[in-house]
Amino acid sequence: MLGMVPLPRKRERAPDCHFIMTPDTDTIVALSSGALPSGVAVIRLSGPQTNTVLERLSIRALEPRRLTLCVLRLDGRVIDTGLIAWMPAPNSFTGEDCAELQVHGSPAVVRALLRGIAAMPGLRLAEAGEFTRRAFLNGKLDLTEVEGLGDLIDAETETQRQQAVARLAGGLSQQIAGWRETLLDARAEIEARLDFSDESDVSAELPAAVSMAVEQLSSELARAIESVGRGRIVREGLRVALAGPPNAGKSSLLNALAKSDLAIVTDEPGTTRDVREVALDLGGRLVILVDMAGLRETESRAEAEGVRRAEAEIARADLVLWLVAPDVAPIERPLQLPLWTVGTKSDLGPVAGEYAISAKTGAGIGDLLGALTAFAELAAGSGTPPLVSRERDLAALQSAQSALDRYVSDAATDELAAEHLRQASLALERLLGRIDTEQVLDRLFASLCIGK
Ligand SMILES: Nc1nc2c(ncn2[C@@H]2O[C@H](COP(=O)(O)OP(=O)(O)OP(=O)(O)O)[C@@H](O)[C@H]2O)c(=O)[nH]1
């Protein structure tokens, strides 16, 4: 059994959603659980007024970090009964005083509480990702852990979950801490020579252990850089383009693979114009099937735009399924690799290609799914998913690596060598969010949801 499950579409996010810097003296409140109505809703509070809010809700004398059943009142009116957790600073998610109100997941209860609480002095509704931003600013999470948390919330497959949990738990942070330690030791050796270069107990030659440690670090960075591609496929999914001429059966194959009537199919060539993505869970790995317009010259401006987008999707894909049908004239296939030729409509007659399928009868669909599952496992790797997966990871690792390359060429000059090692450390610190964070922060926190 392939465990193939079509996944629901990801939440759409406003691209221009922007985080507003506000003084951290505000106490923030938000609904942290999902859509209402629901069995239980969790309202989260963080900031110095948290305890005052609890008192105003007539909740008193809570034992920290224990759930207590309480009646919640606003201005003497009973709003609901719920389980309340009080987590005083600094041992809380944000590092500030925090509370969580587990109430009934009723839109009216949640509205009454949010309105009542947000109107209290020093209180306001939280921005997207603001709880996590405070955790970051208070040193509870570094940037790679914040990203891990965002990935975990978005995770749809088992491998995505494993990857995100490891990153959130500081897997990458620990690796980076080890690398920085090596760099600091090597720099200390070199800087000692700079400081005491006229003293006899500092030898002229750098100890061999230093260059060996830098060499070892360089090969570890190279391995990490090499794994970013696999990490990306785990995190974002393997993109499989269904491409070919109009009427080749692309949309029919999408529907057959997804076992769902998602895309419009007609006998009119040029039916599909927009790009349509369908996410599948194949053996615990995310695979994104991409249906698109058939490639041809056309007078229609809308279809021509569809063809342009299709070409862009083919270029971006991790795998192209090039569809050829017995009743459609063949066209030149793209040079892009890897590419599998899939003969469609096998019920009409013999077809060419590595795979023969019929969306009509279902023949060959299971074999193709099996091959896609195996390919996804190969592309994403079968062991523990790589911790590195983002452009930001790649940029930082490459920048550290090239600083080490410069170190090797300038090793004879202590001042230059030390500076290159310092640059390598800075690149890694940037990855943790210790320096130069402003550009990444707004984008990152805004991508988290409200209440997170
Ligand atoms: N007999 C048979 N017909 C098929 C099969 N797959 C698709 N067709 C037919 O081929 C025609 C085109 O199918 P589509 O899936 O819309 O093809 P497409 O490649 O998405 O076409 P465009 O969106 O126009 O580029 C439709 O009439 C389908 O019913 C098949 O396996 N067997």
Ligand SMILES: [Mg+2]
């Ligand atoms: Mg189509």
